[in-house]
Amino acid sequence: MTMDLGVTDRLRPLLDAVKTFIEERVLPVDAEYLAEIDKGDRWALTARQSEIIESLKAEAKEQNLWNFWLSDSDSGYGLTTVEYAYLAEETGRSYLAAEAMNCSAPDTGNMEVLERYGTPEQKKQWLEPLLNGEIRSAYAMSEPDVASSDATNIATSAVLENGEWVINGEKTYISGAGDHRCKIMICMVKSNPENDRHHQHSQILVPMDAPGVEIVRAMDVFENDDAPHGHMHIRFTDVRVPESNMILGAGRGFEVAQGRLGPGRIHHCMRAIGAAEQALELMCKRAVSRTAFGRPLAKLGGNYDKIANARINIDMARLLTLQTAHVIDTQGVQEAQVWISKIKALVPNVALQVIDDAIQLHGAAGISQDFPLAKMYANTRTLRFADGPDEVHRMVVARNELRPYIRKPK
Numbered sequence: 001m002t003m004d005l006g007v008t009d010r011l012r013p014l015l016d017a018v019k020t021f022i023e024e025r026v027l028p029v030d031a032e033y034l035a036e037i038d039k040g041d042r043w044a045l046t047a048r049q050s051e052i053i054e055s056l057k058a059e060a061k062e063q064n065l066w067n068f069w070l071s072d073s074d075s076g077y078g079l080t081t082v083e084y085a086y087l088a089e090e091t092g093r094s095y096l097a098a099e100a101m102n103c104s105a106p107d108t109g110n111m112e113v114l115e116r117y118g119t120p121e122q123k124k125q126w127l128e129p130l131l132n133g134e135i136r137s138a139y140a141m142s143e144p145d146v147a148s149s150d151a152t153n154i155a156t157s158a159v160l161e162n163g164e165w166v167i168n169g170e171k172t173y174i175s176g177a178g179d180h181r182c183k184i185m186i187c188m189v190k191s192n193p194e195n196d197r198h199h200q201h202s203q204i205l206v207p208m209d210a211p212g213v214e215i216v217r218a219m220d221v222f223e224n225d226d227a228p229h230g231h232m233h234i235r236f237t238d239v240r241v242p243e244s245n246m247i248l249g250a251g252r253g254f255e256v257a258q259g260r261l262g263p264g265r266i267h268h269c270m271r272a273i274g275a276a277e278q279a280l281e282l283m284c285k286r287a288v289s290r291t292a293f294g295r296p297l298a299k300l301g302g303n304y305d306k307i308a309n310a311r312i313n314i315d316m317a318r319l320l321t322l323q324t325a326h327v328i329d330t331q332g333v334q335e336a337q338v339w340i341s342k343i344k345a346l347v348p349n350v351a352l353q354v355i356d357d358a359i360q361l362h363g364a365a366g367i368s369q370d371f372p373l374a375k376m377y378a379n380t381r382t383l384r385f386a387d388g389p390d391e392v393h394r395m396v397v398a399r400n401e402l403r404p405y406i407r408k409p410k
Helices: 011-038 047-062 081-091 107-117 120-131 253-289 303-331 337-367 373-382 390-405
Strands: 136-140 157-161 164-175 182-190 201-207 213-218 231-242
Touching: 011 047, 011 081, 081 253, 081 303, 107 120, 107 136, 107 182, 107 253, 120 136, 120 182, 136 164, 157 182, 164 182, 164 201, 182 253, 201 231, 201 253, 253 303, 253 337, 253 373, 303 337, 337 373, 337 390
Parallel strands: 136 182
Antiparallel strands: 157 164, 164 231, 182 201, 213 231
């Protein structure tokens, strides 16, 4: 089968429109939006923030730049994973771009779960307002007291009592749960401890305002609370939700998780590549516009090498990610697992190096509020943990590579 990783004819006008929208409408207001965070309640949007994001969302809807993340579905644009990957890269260049076009994590992954596995009632109550951009959501998996990189360790319990699931436990670094607009969580729980280790867990819908849901604290990322999005430590104390809030069925949590996390990792990686491209652009502009010791910065301190390596490594990371997207499109998420692990172990590290080199070339300004590089670095660094740490993904790749060489017992 021919592997075409290029921009298709049907994608080209959409990609051009997305680039123009981000360049002309979103990037110019990123800094103003972020500057508003320190005014009043950090977890509630100011009037100006609401005005900025809602006007961008309205314009995106008007231009039909909305909800194109859902690939391989009649509910979305019907784009392939490869096609959407190009759009995800562009959204990575801006703080607000993904939300402006309703393509933000964790909402996209949660919407994908509801679209693929939700009941008609679940879709009506939660998917529709998410698709309309009326509410936000969170995905509650990681826990403070266990190594959550091994998802079979997840210990938050769900016990069925009189037609209700009773949930007890704690979750940590739950991204997006600090936002006042976050109304629903998809929560991974242990519901069937009697089953084998990969059929003990479930995914269940838990409203943020359910009695017993307590936000304990906001978890910092490099001493920043990332308001108004936030990464929250949440306690569940006898939280009761209807039996019908279970997604797909009890004990099928890993099945749901794999369907959610596969395409989501493509999106994360392409957004990271977009951030790296933005960092490289800033680095090049700085390199030719500033002088030191009578010479342009580009000609000092090995900066030619840094710029060249950035271009080479970004292109390498993009091609591997597009190839992974192609495997998902042609063979399915399960067959693409080793490919997904390859990009998840590679791309954040490539992006981090590019951003770090851009910071270095900017001098102290690179870590200041005058440039987006410091925030880009912090956000990208978290990707080495999110959706599985580097070490787990390298283990998947190594095991796959060693499999042909391991002798099976006779």
